[in-house]
Amino acid sequence: MTENENTSNDPIIICEDVHKWFDDFHVLKGITTTFKKGEKAVICGPSGSGKSTFIRTINRLEEHQRGTIIVDGIELTNDLRNINLIRQEVGMVFQQFNLFPHLSNLKNITLGPIRVRKLSKRKAEEEALALLERMGIADQAYKYPSEISGGQQQRVAIARALAMEPKIMLFDEPTSALDPEMISEVLDVMRELAHSGMTMLVVTHEMGFAREVADRVMFFDEGVVVEEAVPADFFDNPQHERTKLFISQTLQH
Amino acid sequence: MEEQADIQQIKPPTNAKGPVGWLRENLFNTWYNALLTCVALLFLYFTFKGILTWAFTEAEWNVIPANLQLFAIGPYPRDQVFRIWICLYILTGLLGLSAGIWRGIVQRWTIVVGSIFLVFLVIPFEIVPRQDSNYVSIEFRFNLIWLIFESRRWLLGNIAILIVTFFLGNRISRLRPWILGGWILSFPIIMFVLHGFGENAVHTSLWGGLMLTLILAVVGIAVSFPLGVFLALCRQSKLPAIKWVSIFYIETVRGVPLITILFMGNTLITIFIPYFTIDQVLKMMVAITLFSAAYMAENVRGGLQSIPRGQHEAAQAVGLNYVQSMLFVVLPQALRAVIPAIVGQFIALFKDTSLVSIIGLIDLLGVAKSILAEWLGRHVEVYLFIALIYFIFCFAMSKVSQEIEAELGVGKR
Ligand SMILES: Nc1ncnc2c1ncn2[C@@H]1O[C@H](COP(=O)(O)OP(=O)(O)O)[C@@H](O)[C@H]1O
Numbered sequence: 147m148t149e150n151e152n153t154s155n156d157p158i159i160i161c162e163d164v165h166k167w168f169d170d171f172h173v174l175k176g177i178t179t180t181f182k183k184g185e186k187a188v189i190c191g192p193s194g195s196g197k198s199t200f201i202r203t204i205n206r207l208e209e210h211q212r213g214t215i216i217v218d219g220i221e222l223t224n225d226l227r228n229i230n231l232i233r234q235e236v237g238m239v240f241q242q243f244n245l246f247p248h249l250s251n252l253k254n255i256t257l258g259p260i261r262v263r264k265l266s267k268r269k270a271e272e273e274a275l276a277l278l279e280r281m282g283i284a285d286q287a288y289k290y291p292s293e294i295s296g297g298q299q300q301r302v303a304i305a306r307a308l309a310m311e312p313k314i315m316l317f318d319e320p321t322s323a324l325d326p327e328m329i330s331e332v333l334d335v336m337r338e339l340a341h342s343g344m345t346m347l348v349v350t351h352e353m354g355f356a357r358e359v360a361d362r363v364m365f366f367d368e369g370v371v372v373e374e375a376v377p378a379d380f381f382d383n384p385q386h387e388r389t390k391l392f393i394s395q396t397l398q399h
Numbered sequence: 400m401e402e403q404a405d406i407q408q409i410k411p412p413t414n415a416k417g418p419v420g421w422l423r424e425n426l427f428n429t430w431y432n433a434l435l436t437c438v439a440l441l442f443l444y445f446t447f448k449g450i451l452t453w454a455f456t457e458a459e460w461n462v463i464p465a466n467l468q469l470f471a472i473g474p475y476p477r478d479q480v481f482r483i484w485i486c487l488y489i490l491t492g493l494l495g496l497s498a499g500i501w502r503g504i505v506q507r508w509t510i511v512v513g514s515i516f517l518v519f520l521v522i523p524f525e526i527v528p529r530q531d532s533n534y535v536s537i538e539f540r541f542n543l544i545w546l547i548f549e550s551r552r553w554l555l556g557n558i559a560i561l562i563v564t565f566f567l568g569n570r571i572s573r574l575r576p577w578i579l580g581g582w583i584l585s586f587p588i589i590m591f592v593l594h595g596f597g598e599n600a601v602h603t604s605l606w607g608g609l610m611l612t613l614i615l616a617v618v619g620i621a622v623s624f625p626l627g628v629f630l631a632l633c634r635q636s637k638l639p640a641i642k643w644v645s646i647f648y649i650e651t652v653r654g655v656p657l658i659t660i661l662f663m664g665n666t667l668i669t670i671f672i673p674y675f676t677i678d679q680v681l682k683m684m685v686a687i688t689l690f691s692a693a694y695m696a697e698n699v700r701g702g703l704q705s706i707p708r709g710q711h712e713a714a715q716a717v718g719l720n721y722v723q724s725m726l727f728v729v730l731p732q733a734l735r736a737v738i739p740a741i742v743g744q745f746i747a748l749f750k751d752t753s754l755v756s757i758i759g760l761i762d763l764l765g766v767a768k769s770i771l772a773e774w775l776g777r778h779v780e781v782y783l784f785i786a787l788i789y790f791i792f793c794f795a796m797s798k799v800s801q802e803i804e805a806e807l808g809v810g811k812r
């Protein structure tokens with residue numbers, strides 16, 4: 147099975163001329179793009195270019211101030227009902243994991259299903275254990291986040307997001323806070339997730355992962371999408387000077 | 400292999416030096432420390448000698464046992480005391496159930512309370528050894544003995560209830576969701592039972608002693624805590640009206656001494672609303688609660704601010720709404736972070752209830768004052784005694800808070 151077979155032609159996220167300011171600072175300067183169901187997009191670009199801000203507008207952790215964003219047919223407005231619907235459809239994984247330190251790993255995962263999806267405690271725990279199994283850390287269920295390694299914490303965070311059965315997963319530099327030897331264990335579960343057909347937007351500088359998994363690589367700089375292409379073209383034949391510079395700098399490491 | 404074994408066997412260097420070594424190292428390590436130690440020892444010797452001599456020769460402690468009942472319940476009518484026992488039974492029953500269901504802290508402290516009951520069962524707390532007891536009539540003595548047995552009967556029943564409910568709670572864990580409701584409901588029920596109705600109603604002006612102090616403190620703590628959390632959340636609200644009202648409230652109350660608020664509650668309300676009278680104890684409850692809530696709000700705000708933004712975002716990303724993310728993610732962490740400050744506030748409130756004696760209520764301090772009007776010259780004994788009672792309760796609160804902190808420390812990062 148290749149990634150392309152998973153990708154249909156139905157758009158699931160439509161962004162049109164999305165602008166965002168922090169006070170006077172123009173962070174997103176008109177992003178127009180469409181993500182298809184099952185598509186894996188990797189977003190890269192220099193620090194401060196607005197990558198995090200962009201994916202955070204998609205589950206409305208940030209509000210955009212101009213343009214439209216439509217996620218799975220629901221337009222993002224200030225309507226609280228819409229926001230809650232969107233947040234159930236869109237899972238998010240953070241750079242700093244953001245696990246709840248006062249809850250065991252299992253309870254981190256079951257909190258959303260029990261309170262939002264209104265599952266019974268038993269059903270939610272069953273599902274959570276299955277997810278932990280899938281992440282390869284079933285034996286860590288009853289520990290607390292502070293008692294496991296960074297790589298394991300990030301996999302618990304992925305399980306927590308998946309437990310809401312989202313249609314889309316957002317990853318904001320999921321491996322940037324990890325020690326090098328733990329990066330691959332997280333990338334492995336993301337790869338597995340990609341193969342299962344999930345729609346994924348991944349901000350990352352892991353170029354190997356991008357080459358292997360992405361349908362499209364988007365390059366952000368100063369709040370605009372400077373260049374986007376399939377990985378092969380993007381890495382081997384970049385068009386813009388800034389892209390070339392960025393790729394050469396990133397691949398040097 | 401052998402080398403490895405050697406390495407593992409090396410133990411950390413011990414620094415045990417025995418008591419003499421400890422003394423030399425900590426108290427006599429330099430000539431001026433030795434001098435300080437000697438001066439301090441002399442000081443301690445003379446103070447303690449003075450205090451102990453006074454306590455065992457001059458002090459006349461009989462003022463305490465003679466008035467134990469007054470200290471406990473103030474002028475509450477003696478023929479209605481059974482109401483207080485009923486209330487105690489309700490509380491004991493709830494405590495027993497809670498201890499049976501939850502282990503750990505609740506169980507440990509229930510054992511402490513149970514032992515206190517047992518101690519009271521044994522010590523002769525109603526004996527009235529007044530010096531002029533030769534004149535006490537036979538009838539009075541008979542009554543007294545009967546009384547002794549009466550309170551002991553009640554106490555025995557209380558211990559029985561504790562044991563029975565403990566085992567009930569232990570067996571029937573289905574009761575768990577009802578317990579909290581039970582505790583909350585017990586407040587109004589107890590108020591009702593204490594007050595009663597009809598001919599035998601006991602007006603709150605007759606409530607007093609340690610009982611009144613505890614009622615004021617418990618109501619103040621139990622209501623000001625949620626109110627304070629609510630105010631703290633309002634203070635962080637994005638809606639300016641809510642935010643500014645709560646800031647105004649918090650800052651105003653914190654800028655005024657409690658005694659002023661108590662006076663205002665007592666007199667101003669009567670001046671403003673002269674048409675009907677509000678119960679004085681109720682007024683004091685409200686005043687204490689509103690005062691404490693403002694401080695509580697600031698403590699809780701400190702906790703809320705210590706929670707990183709990522710926690711709010713993660714809660715939102717999972718789909719929790721505002722109330723849920725506060726209830727399940729933010730508040731549990733925020734409150735845990737400020738347990739010491741919150742308990743400090745509870746302890747302050749407990750001691751501050753003594754200010755109601757200035758308004759004319761007969762709480763523990765008020766009882767002490769009224770006893771002193773009769774037992775001239777026993778100030779030191781009486782005040783030492785009520786200081787001891789205040790200390791026991793405050794120390795217990797402080798201890799409980801430490802234990803809760805230790806227990807919640809699990810998994811904290
Ligand atoms: N909450 C905020 N308030 C003000 N400025 C912000 C905020 N979040 C991000 N920024 C600014 O917006 C810019 C883009 O941030 P971000 O999207 O995090 O960039 P990236 O993820 O590409 O490194 C940065 O200059 C950052 O300082």
Ligand SMILES: [Mg+2]
Nearest residue numbers: 197198199319
């Ligand atoms: Mg970022």
